[in-house]
Amino acid sequence: MTTPAEALPTQEMLINMGPQHPSTHGVLRVLLRTDGEVVVNAKPDVGYLHRALEKIGERVTYAQFMPFTDRLDYLASMNCNCAWAWAVEKLAGIEVPERAEYIRVIVAELNRISSHLIAFGSFTADMGAFTPFLYSIRERERVNDLFEEICGNRLTYNFARIGGVSADLPQGFLEKTKEFLDYFEPKIPEYNNLISYNKIFLHRLANVAVVTAEEAVAYGLTGPNLRGSGVAFDLRRDEPYSVYPKLEFNVCVGTGERGQVGDCFDRYMVRINEMRESVKILRQAIAQIPEGPVLAKVPRLFKPPAGEVYFRSECPRGETGFYVISDGTVNPYRLKIRTGSFVTMNVFEKVTKGLMIADIVAVIGSFDIILPEIDR
Amino acid sequence: MGLKQYIADIVEAVVTTAKGMRITARYGVDAKEEITQQYPEVRREPSERFRGFLHNDIARCTSCTMCVKVCPVDCISLEAVRGADKKMVLASYDINIGRCMYCGLCVEACPTKCLTHTSGYEKASVDRGELILHFVHEDPAEIKARVAKQVAEAAAKAAEAAKAAEAAKAAESPKMTESLRPGKAEGSIVPAAPAFAAAVGNPGGGNPGGPKAPDAAKEEWEKKG
Amino acid sequence: MEALARSLVSAVPAIAGVPLWTVTLLMMVLSAAVLLAFALTFGGLGSYVLRKVAGDIQVRIGPNRVGPYGLLQFLADGAKLLLKEDIIPAKADRFLFILAPYLVFVGSFAAFVVLPFGVGLTASDLNIGVYYVMAVTSLVVVGILMAGWASNNKWALLGGMRAAAQIVSYEIPVGMAIMPAVLIAGSLSLQDIVRSQGGLLGIFGWNLFHNPFTFFSFFLYFTAAQAETNQTPFDIPEAESELVSGYNVEYSGIRYAFFFLAEFGDMFVVAALATACFLGGWHVPFFRAEALPALWGNLLSLAVFLIKAFALVLVMMWVRWTLPRLRVDQLMRMSWKYLVPLTFVNLLGVSLWLLIFKGKGIPALIASLIG
Numbered sequence: 001m002t003t004p005a006e007a008l009p010t011q012e013m014l015i016n017m018g019p020q021h022p023s024t025h026g027v028l029r030v031l032l033r034t035d036g037e038v039v040v041n042a043k044p045d046v047g048y049l050h051r052a053l054e055k056i057g058e059r060v061t062y063a064q065f066m067p068f069t070d071r072l073d074y075l076a077s078m079n080c081n082c083a084w085a086w087a088v089e090k091l092a093g094i095e096v097p098e099r100a101e102y103i104r105v106i107v108a109e110l111n112r113i114s115s116h117l118i119a120f121g122s123f124t125a126d127m128g129a130f131t132p133f134l135y136s137i138r139e140r141e142r143v144n145d146l147f148e149e150i151c152g153n154r155l156t157y158n159f160a161r162i163g164g165v166s167a168d169l170p171q172g173f174l175e176k177t178k179e180f181l182d183y184f185e186p187k188i189p190e191y192n193n194l195i196s197y198n199k200i201f202l203h204r205l206a207n208v209a210v211v212t213a214e215e216a217v218a219y220g221l222t223g224p225n226l227r228g229s230g231v232a233f234d235l236r237r238d239e240p241y242s243v244y245p246k247l248e249f250n251v252c253v254g255t256g257e258r259g260q261v262g263d264c265f266d267r268y269m270v271r272i273n274e275m276r277e278s279v280k281i282l283r284q285a286i287a288q289i290p291e292g293p294v295l296a297k298v299p300r301l302f303k304p305p306a307g308e309v310y311f312r313s314e315c316p317r318g319e320t321g322f323y324v325i326s327d328g329t330v331n332p333y334r335l336k337i338r339t340g341s342f343v344t345m346n347v348f349e350k351v352t353k354g355l356m357i358a359d360i361v362a363v364i365g366s367f368d369i370i371l372p373e374i375d376r
Numbered sequence: 377m378g379l380k381q382y383i384a385d386i387v388e389a390v391v392t393t394a395k396g397m398r399i400t401a402r403y404g405v406d407a408k409e410e411i412t413q414q415y416p417e418v419r420r421e422p423s424e425r426f427r428g429f430l431h432n433d434i435a436r437c438t439s440c441t442m443c444v445k446v447c448p449v450d451c452i453s454l455e456a457v458r459g460a461d462k463k464m465v466l467a468s469y470d471i472n473i474g475r476c477m478y479c480g481l482c483v484e485a486c487p488t489k490c491l492t493h494t495s496g497y498e499k500a501s502v503d504r505g506e507l508i509l510h511f512v513h514e515d516p517a518e519i520k521a522r523v524a525k526q527v528a529e530a531a532a533k534a535a536e537a538a539k540a541a542e543a544a545k546a547a548e549s550p551k552m553t554e555s556l557r558p559g560k561a562e563g564s565i566v567p568a569a570p571a572f573a574a575a576v577g578n579p580g581g582g583n584p585g586g587p588k589a590p591d592a593a594k595e596e597w598e599k600k601g
Numbered sequence: 602m603e604a605l606a607r608s609l610v611s612a613v614p615a616i617a618g619v620p621l622w623t624v625t626l627l628m629m630v631l632s633a634a635v636l637l638a639f640a641l642t643f644g645g646l647g648s649y650v651l652r653k654v655a656g657d658i659q660v661r662i663g664p665n666r667v668g669p670y671g672l673l674q675f676l677a678d679g680a681k682l683l684l685k686e687d688i689i690p691a692k693a694d695r696f697l698f699i700l701a702p703y704l705v706f707v708g709s710f711a712a713f714v715v716l717p718f719g720v721g722l723t724a725s726d727l728n729i730g731v732y733y734v735m736a737v738t739s740l741v742v743v744g745i746l747m748a749g750w751a752s753n754n755k756w757a758l759l760g761g762m763r764a765a766a767q768i769v770s771y772e773i774p775v776g777m778a779i780m781p782a783v784l785i786a787g788s789l790s791l792q793d794i795v796r797s798q799g800g801l802l803g804i805f806g807w808n809l810f811h812n813p814f815t816f817f818s819f820f821l822y823f824t825a826a827q828a829e830t831n832q833t834p835f836d837i838p839e840a841e842s843e844l845v846s847g848y849n850v851e852y853s854g855i856r857y858a859f860f861f862l863a864e865f866g867d868m869f870v871v872a873a874l875a876t877a878c879f880l881g882g883w884h885v886p887f888f889r890a891e892a893l894p895a896l897w898g899n900l901l902s903l904a905v906f907l908i909k910a911f912a913l914v915l916v917m918m919w920v921r922w923t924l925p926r927l928r929v930d931q932l933m934r935m936s937w938k939y940l941v942p943l944t945f946v947n948l949l950g951v952s953l954w955l956l957i958f959k960g961k962g963i964p965a966l967i968a969s970l971i972g
Contacts, residue, residue: 015755023842037759037929064448067479126842128833128926131400134659138411145423151480152427152493158479166484167425194399194923199389200834201925357759358843358928386939393924400923404658412662 012040015357019048023126023361026371030364034357042352042360044345049375057335062088062302063162065335070156072320072337073373075118078104078111078147079315081160086241087311087322088162092304096296100164101243102289106177107150107159109278109285113184114143115316116224116271116278123268123365124195127204132195139187142180149173162302164295174286181279188276196272205268206259209351209363216262219347223318223340224274225367228254228267235314247284249277264366271368303330317341317368341373422495427478429496430471432511436490439464443482443491451475452482455516457523460530465523467516473499474507636713643869644862645675647914654918685854690753693851697751702852702859704744709866711737716873717791719883719902730791731783734874735776738829741863742768745838745848748860752851760847763929764831764838770936771828771835777944778822781815781951782808782878785960791874795882799889807881811962814950819879821944823913826875828932830867833921837929872913873906880909 013034019027027048033040053072057065069080082104089096121136144154149170151159159166195201211221216229226233234251236244252273254266306328312321318340327333344367352363403409413420422428430452439456455467483491501507512519649664649672656663664671689698715730717723727733742765749761783789785808786797798806808815828835839847849860876882883902893901927935958966 013755015759022845036762060448064446064481067448067477067481070477070479124925128836128840128842129924130655131659131922134661135403138660141411148426149423150425152423152425153478153480156477156479158481166480170423170425190399193395195396195925198392198396198925199385200393200927200931203931204925204928356928356930358837358840358926361843393920396923397919400658400919403660404654404919409660410657410662411660414662414665 010035017042017360018045023122024364025122025369028364028369028371028374030360032357032360037356037358039352039355039357039360042349042355044348046342046345046371046374049371051372051376053376054335054337057337058332061330062304062332065332066160066162067156067158070158071372072339072376073115073315073317073341073370074155075370076111076115076316077155077157078107078159079115079313080320081157082108082242083311083313083315083320084322085160085162085164086313087309087324088304090311091307091309091324091326092162092302094163094296094298096164097293098243098290099168099292100294100296102285103165103169103294104160105243105247106282106285106289107147107157107165109281110143110146110177111157112278112316113275114140116275117143119271119316119365119368120191120268120275123362123368124201126361126365127201129195129198129201132191135187135191135194139184142183146173146176146180149176161295161298163298164293166295168294174289177282178286181282185276185279188272191272196269202258202265204358204362205265205366206263208259208264208359209355209366210260211262211347211351213262215347215350219350220343221318221340221347222343223314223316224252224270225267225318225340225344227252228270228366229262230254230256230266235312235319239312241311241313243285243288246288247281249281252277264362267366267368301330303328312338315340317370317373318344320373337376339373339376341367341369341371342376344369345374422497425493426495427480427483427493429473429494429499429509430476430482431492431494432469432471433490433492434466434469434511436488437466437469438488438490439466440487442485442487446481446485448479448481449475449477451477457520458527459523460526465519466512467519467523469511471509471511472507473509474504633714637710640710640713640866640869641862644865645679647865647868648678648861649675650915651918651921654915655922658919658922679858682858683855687854687856688851690851692753694751694753697747698851699856701744701748701751702856702863704747705741705863706744706859706866708738708740708742708744709863709870711740712870713866715791716870717795717877717882718906719899723792726790726792729789731779731789731794731874731878734791734870735772735779738867738870739768739772741867744863748852749848752848754851756844756846757848757850760838760840760844760850763844764848766929767831767835767838767932767936768829770933771825771940774825774936774940774944775822775829777941777948778818778825779874779878780944780948781811781818784948784951784955785811785815785962791877791882795877795884798881799884804881804886805962805964806884807879808962809879809881810964812951812954812958813963814947814954815879815962818944818947818951819875821940821947822879823871823875823916825936825940825944826871827917827920828936830871831864832868832917834924834927835932836921836926837932840926842926868914868917869910872910872917875913876906876909880913882906882909 013032013036015032015034016029017032018024018029021028024030029045029048031041031043031045033042051071053068056068060068066081066084069084070077072080085104088094117136117140121133121140124130124136125133147157147159148154150173151157151166211219211225211229213229213231216226216231221229222233230253232251232253235241236249237251252270254261254263254270256263256266257269258265304326306326308323308325310321310323312319319338320340321338323334323336323338324332325334348363348367352360355363439454441454441456444450444452444454451472453468453470453472455469456464457467459465478493480493483493499507652674653663653671655661664674667673667677689695712734714725715723715727715733717726745764745768746761749757749759749764752758782794786794788794788797794808798808804810809819810816827833831838837843837847839849844850849857852860883906885901885905892898961969
């Protein structure tokens, strides 16, 4: 006797999701093999945004590469700027003035907030609720206003310099930042009421695409995606750099609040909670920031000693690491960039098996990938 | 799934939806929450450090090429020739703002601070060529030819002066020659020098002096305004 | 319609010689034209209001450039859609592709015929009005499935399939949720249902306050009907962020506009049906519109009906801009596990209530208690 499924053979459908698709967060192409609505296999195809940033890095000087790090993760340019500066300073052994370090931490945390805001907003937009996206953009505009004051640009900041930052904080900047924090902090519970704990939203995310702690470590996930799986690992705390040891903050991890540990909702909540922690860090940094110079003396024709260095820092989308080999000339001999989003794509195919098409969107959003980071 | 859970689910769905709708309703009703600025009519003031289009005040530019060297995307092109007084004369200074990524490295590198960011950010164009900003409005070939002529003239003058000096040296006693030399040398350079002074002093066009007489050239610049 | 034509013929001596069927036909065409004009205007203005509401909620302004307050935006949009190139994909099934939008539009527009706009304002007071609306709005699903299939696009096909599954499953809770009103009125005619909610009890004559079960019925109906019209928490057939645009992804120009108008038409039908069945229809609170002269009574009741319906449309928009979207399996679960059982329980409850209290609602009971 044949079952109905055998009597009516069905075909798998091959769907091209992307490179042009509203919710792949850029030019990501996902090859979906689906059985009706159920995804049999989802294979990400990356590389549509490859700009050979690593090769460019080998052709320009250390200082000239700074604006290119803006394009590494355009939603968190400050973090990438600072990561590059820290990497080169580690390579050359440059002592950075303390005020500069504080400024870097302040801008990096502000940018973490704005980046997580976009992650939150675009994720909810992917889930079909468009309004929270606009609210998150509204808050992000304020951060952009602050950044415009400090460096003159609103998206690609190019603010850090090797040996410090390009300019001291403008008059009244810290007060304005405090104002923003006071304004922003009550917004987080509002987001939670508006969408995070909405029943539909919860149902869409809980128990979807679970990445266990072992898997997360094995696949090399970093940042909020790793912490969402319940692994409390934060480079700011576990491999401290800059002035982070002087600042107190919690490492947010996924708790399996509404489902299994490591599902989409956990990853989402880690980001929401990290915004709170960033606010905390910012308040401390603003209180502690010392006076002083903001740029160390670095020769104009900067030639670091021959050698190699790997420096990683905690960016909003995971660990951004720069592996630089210097041969003592003005250009790096070899530059390798390790980014959180690229590594995250490895686990994509594994966790999306057996989900539905709508979940693919949720997974992409919860991993908070950004394409320039994937393709570099 | 027990009945209790079933009802709890329904209640949670209703309550969370109501919570969300209360928030959206508050924003919907409260007109003060509107944050849109109607752009072409209302413009927000860019900050002091705003990185808009680049502008080069070429009267102060020394053609040191620092900006060209530091630019990561090679959007600045500069041509300069050495003038009669050993200073560089700009033949052309173009910035391709279609290529520029507004990183500001050139502005930081500029030693005379003549290269600055303006607050301009509106330049839509259907022609890519329009995105290249020219700061020297004269034909580079003309400038080059003119400067070359000046250099040649100056060289000729210098040679003449040298000849004259030699002749004087030959005519007069060695002692006298030494005392006269400075004055004579100064005199010999006079024709070339004003032209240059005028060129450097001119704020607008920034044309280094023409092959014509200095006064005529000055009039021409004033016309250009 | 024929009765109306007969009365018109007898009232106006000038047309006494005209055969009755001509007058009837003319009347039919006229009322259809009026309804069409109304549907199109509502589609246009509805899109404007939708965007304006979205703007308000999302701390933006919304359309404000064309005409005063951007009111003429929909005309500009309409002109744009009319002038756009009409693209039919090379591998599409041309006939079905062209037919689909009209089917969808007809499905939503035909429901306007029985809507009770006022005391005497209804194009045709069918004695199976509610049933007719349910049947005709189901026609939409044929059009959507056709559009999805004919587009020869996998996203469109998925959207069409989703729409079919969704609309078919939500027909049941929608029907079940309306049944209480039918039970109370004892008729399927929408005019009868509205009339049954009259009386000088003001808003307490409404079915909404008839008994606790009808109260829940209203919300169940509203929820299910939103799903039937593909409004946001349930807009999975056109889920922009998943299926790009679902079944209408390959449509452009005026064909797209038809889908668009059908969507707004559906929105109004749902709101109007909810008004008629639960919110007292054209009944003016604390006032008898029927007692007025025909013209004024009709105008007043029309205004009241439209106000109620538009208020419901606004609520639908408000929900639309608040909630995220369900997944397709959750949508099915919501229909079969929550809405269908609940509406059944409600129906049972209303039936029992009517049996026990002899058809009287709570307000009527209280009134009889007081004396």
